[in-house]
Amino acid sequence: MENRKPVVELQNVKKSFDDKTILKNINLTIYNGEFLTLLGPSGCGKTTTLRIIAGFESADSGNVIINGERVNDIPPNKRGVHTVFQSYALFPHMTVYNNVAFGLKMHKVPKNEIKSRVTEVLRIVKLENFADRKPHQLSGGQQQRVALARALVNKPLVLLLDEPLSALDASLRKGMQKELKQLQRALGITFILVTHDQEEALSMSDRVVVMNEGVIEQTGTPKNVYEEPNSVFVAGFIGDINILNGEVLGLGDGGISARVEGRLCAIKTKKSLKIGDRFKLLLRPEDMRIEKLSENPETDGLMIGNVVLKTYKGATLDTLIRLQNGTQIKASEFFDEEYEDFDYNMDEKVSIGWVSGWEVVLPDEGA
């Protein structure tokens, strides 16, 4: 990724509406050909960021740079980026063909070239038989594809997509996610996609930008933000997470020894911690391991809890365990057919551990 050319850069971008700060200080570089996702809860400023890149909003301060050129004062119709709007905004009075041809006509492209390019892009989005339909005669998924074609036919430098799949039903959405990803690969156009759906972000993107309240919390590959979240917010927003409280008991080689919710353990971490420091330990449910206790267990140095809920999810067994201090822990384990004892009774007392190496240590934010 390093040797790639930046296409869009946001430098110290700030934006307020009616004295309410929406974007606090956005710094972001988007590289040519990548599929980048802005992920965050509703109202965190994703759409505003996209609209600043497109030119529909202007940044209060900072620089917006497209293809090496500062574009803060350049209107949307002169920027090399195109938008797929959240509700498509297809022109209701035009046929599919004329919708798609619109950008080319505005740029005074010769008639026969318009025809071949529109036909080609309609073929790519599998709508060649719908050229003469009006938007209201199409299904949601087809309208979505017209919106895509209308933007793509202009060969934009960057395609901006604002929750493009949110209006589609779940099964259609899954299919379109794949199609979008394949299309982006095939065309090599930079995509910046906005979504609040973490699964969508993880499955489609090369890089994910996690935003919260006008701030970029973390930027990284899907694997990176999922496995090594740098804050409780990111960890919690991207998938289920267990947050455990720990205390440093001793320092060792490349790690610490600690007590986590009663469990004595060694944890590998590069974070600099002192003896006595409190910290948070983040663990995904699928990294948790539950152990049955023997008849008369020695529970010192173990994390002990009671099973309060079991959910069969086909391939996995999801268990909810309540610790003595009330903390609830989610565990998600794959069925192992060779291990016959794999089941717990409700309210059974169990010991909880985790797969070593998958834990994420965060300094206690409250301290």
Next chain:
Amino acid sequence: MKERNLFQIVTIGIIAIWLVIFALIPNIMVFAVSFMERSEESFIKAAFTFENYRAFFSSMYFSIFAASFKMAFITTLICLVIGYPFAFILARSGSRFKSLLALFVIIPYWTSALIRTYAIKVILTTNGLINTFLIKAGVISEPLNMLYTQGAVVLGLVYTLLPFMILPLYAAIDKLDTRYIEASQDLGASRLQTLAYVIIPITVPGIVAGCLLVFLPSLGLFYIPDILGGAKNILIGNLIRDQFLNSRNWPFGAAASNILTIVMAFMLFAYYKSVRAINRRVL
């Protein structure tokens, strides 16, 4: 469920009876009368004839008809040219008070239209407001002849009917989703291109509705040509009224009225088609 059905039946029934008594029956009567003969004693004689229609198309009345259309057309055009930018600026101002401002457009209607038309007369007449002012200011030495001209009639019609143009346009432009404008810009259209290819086409139902609401009444508003146009500038509305009230030729008046109704029906049909074409409704 059953009560609601009963309620629906009763309300729809009342509306239907109302329409039959006050719209359908009178129209059928006018339609029937237009094929009858005139009678000195009882206004009409029950005899079938096409004479009234033949007379209409072969006489000077037809030229009045044509002149009326020309006048209505000019009025509509002027209203559209003034009304569209007005409605556009109002609807797109982003002001919190824009709906209130749009309502202000109809404030003149709190005064009788007749009085307002006489007011225009006072302004235009030989020793009226404009002439007095211009002579006092030394711009002209002789008073301008403004009253009793076609221009005066058009002015009166435009003044009276402009709100009927502005309001449907305002409704259509206000409803226009900003995202269409943004999408157009996004695809490289300039402001002018956006106006020509996106904004105007999408607001066509508003334009057609406004034009109908101006064009149709301006054919029938007889008191404005009466007051501002004098004897020279007779329009179809005056003609129909004169046939019923002065000449007492009901069959002929009915025929003229029917022709006007048919023309109007065609225009409403055109509106319906334009709405269908855009797939959205304004009125």
